[in-house]
Amino acid sequence: LRSYGWDATIADPQAAWNPDRYQVLARSAGGFVLLEEGAGKQQYFASRHKYDTAFPVWINHYQFAFGPKQNVLTLEDGRIVATNEGVSVVTVYTALSGKSLPDAPKPLTKYGYRPKVWGKNLVIASEQRIYVADVYGTMAEFGPGFFPEPQRNGDGITWQEFPVLEKDYWSGVEGKRGNLYIRWKKGTTTLLANAIEAKWTHNGGVIATVLRSDPLPGQPWWSVGTDIYYIANAKSHPVLVAADARTPAPHPTLPVCAVVGKTGAVNICGYDGAFRHQLAPMGDNPAWSHDGRRLLTEEPIDEKPDTKYLRVVVFKTIDLAPKKK
Numbered sequence: 001l002r003s004y005g006w007d008a009t010i011a012d013p014q015a016a017w018n019p020d021r022y023q024v025l026a027r028s029a030g031g032f033v034l035l036e037e038g039a040g041k042q043q044y045f046a047s048r049h050k051y052d053t054a055f056p057v058w059i060n061h062y063q064f065a066f067g068p069k070q071n072v073l074t075l076e077d078g079r080i081v082a083t084n085e086g087v088s089v090v091t092v093y094t095a096l097s098g099k100s101l102p103d104a105p106k107p108l109t110k111y112g113y114r115p116k117v118w119g120k121n122l123v124i125a126s127e128q129r130i131y132v133a134d135v136y137g138t139m140a141e142f143g144p145g146f147f148p149e150p151q152r153n154g155d156g157i158t159w160q161e162f163p164v165l166e167k168d169y170w171s172g173v174e175g176k177r178g179n180l181y182i183r184w185k186k187g188t189t190t191l192l193a194n195a196i197e198a199k200w201t202h203n204g205g206v207i208a209t210v211l212r213s214d215p216l217p218g219q220p221w222w223s224v225g226t227d228i229y230y231i232a233n234a235k236s237h238p239v240l241v242a243a244d245a246r247t248p249a250p251h252p253t254l255p256v257c258a259v260v261g262k263t264g265a266v267n268i269c270g271y272d273g274a275f276r277h278q279l280a281p282m283g284d285n286p287a288w289s290h291d292g293r294r295l296l297t298e299e300p301i302d303e304k305p306d307t308k309y310l311r312v313v314v315f316k317t318i319d320l321a322p323k324k325k
Contacts (some may be wrong), residue, residue, distance in 0.1 A: 006042060008298070014054065015296055015310055017289045020061030023100070024296060026310065027053050032066075034092070034100050035310070052085075065078055065089050066105075067113035067123060071166065073129055080169045082111045083124050087133070087242050108137040118150035119196040120159065128170040130159055131243045134219065145181065152201040155185045159207060165221055177214060182206050184234045187285040192231065192238060199252040199257075205232045207257055207271070209246045222246045228259055230271045242269045242276055249286040249295075258286035258295055266297050279313065293317065 006024075008015075013026040015035075024035040031046040032053045056070035067087040072080050088105040095101050112124035112131060122133045123142070130142040142148070145159030146166075162168055168176065180195035181197030192198075197209040212225035226246045229238040241248070244262040251257060255271045258279070266283040269276045283297035292315075299309040 001309055001315045002315050003313045004037055005299075005309055007301075007304075008308045008310055009033075009044075011306050011308060013298065013310060014056060015285070015287065015298065016056055016064075017287055017294075017296065018061055019058050019290050022289060022294060024310065024312075025056050025058065025064055026058065032056065034102075037312070038105045040153045041061060043100065057115050057117060059089065059117055059122070062092050063089055064092070065108065065115040067115055067124070071113055071125065071163075071168065071267065077159075080127075083113060084111065086110045087112050087115045087122065087124055087238065109133050109139060112139075114147070116148060116150050117152050123148045123157065130214055147196070147198075149198045151204070152175055154200070154204060156183060156200060158200075158204075158206070158208075160196060160198075163238075164211070164216070180208055182231065182234075185200070188234050189232050190227065190231070195229070197247055199248055199250050199273070201230070201255070201257075203232070203255065205230055205271070207231075207241065207248045207250055209248065228257075228269070239271065240273050241271055242267065242273065245269070247285060249288055250319055252288055252290060252292045254292060258297075259287065260284055262325070266295075270313070280311070283311070 015024050015026040026033050028044055031253045033044045035042050042118050052069045053066040056064050056066040058063050058064045065087050068083040068085040083131045086109040089108050092100050092106050093105045112126040114125045124131045124133055124287045131139045132142050133139050146163040148159040150157040159181050162176045164177055175241045177194040180192040180198055185188045194211045195208040199207050207230045208229050210229055215221040227243050228241040228245045228248050230241050231238050242259050245259040247260045249258040257269055259269055261267050264282045265278050266280040267276050267278050285298045287296045289304050295313045299311050301309055303305055
């Protein structure tokens with residue numbers, strides 16, 4: 001139907017939709033920003049403690065969590081240690097004026113990064129291990145692994161055997177892809193070789209990017225060739241969704257996803273690989289709104305290499321059900 005958007009203030013805004021409304025949370029220089037359609041509705045907030053609001057995720061419609069940008073720190077003596085910031089939570093309330101106002105970030109954990117919602121808990125990565133944190137910040141170890149992706153409202157969780165896209169300080173093998181572990185439920189786990197960027201679909205499946213070979217130093221990781229596959233359940237075989245594509249974003253209600261093609265174009269694909277339609281000639285990190293009516297992408301700005309343009313495309317829904325006579 002139409003599109004709108006905003007200029008980001010940094011090159012890696014990591015924008016995320018509110019799970020209940022058309023509000024976008026994004027990283028900004030020195031803090032974060034809450035974005036909504038319409039002139040004058042952009043609200044920037046700087047952190048007093050200079051927190052790096054990296055990998056933000058909405059816990060619910062009025063709270064979000066974030067953590068440090070890095071998994072580990074390198075000390076002067078060469079030792080590798082966990083970050084000392086941990087995950088914090090921000091509560092956003094609505095003022096009488098109608099504007100969204102956040103409270104100061106409240107530390108939840110002492111270490112960890114990349115928080116993800118798993119039911120009433122958060123899944124947090126730290127060094128080479130995965131932890132589950134409750135609302136009080138109590139941490140329970142889940143097990144070894146990297147880049148965990150829990151099923152937000154289900155029992156499933158995926159994780160990578162190796163960090164792949166980050167430096168591996170633990171296995172001692174650079175560029176090793178390994179397996180993607182898919183735990184559908186307790187006691188039922190399957191593997192997808194060489195897979196990263198796993199996402200859970202609305203119908204309980206998993207969609208992921210598969211690397212054809214090890215990433216090359218000094219080049220974009222997808223330059224080695226990537227394909228997107230879909231696995232419906234523990235007994236299903238992987239189905240090719242899109243060749244020469246990466247960064248899948250499953251639709252919240254339909255068996256389709258947005259992907260980024262080899263040339264950087266944003267495409268819409270069906271899980272069965274039956275169709276692939278180009279939506280935009282350039283974009284990255286697609287994300288659907290809670291109802292699937294809007295798709296957010298990050299577009300490069302030629303004259304501003306250190307920033308991005310956050311574009312939102314608004315769709316019209318069509319009822320394909322047969323009409324009753």
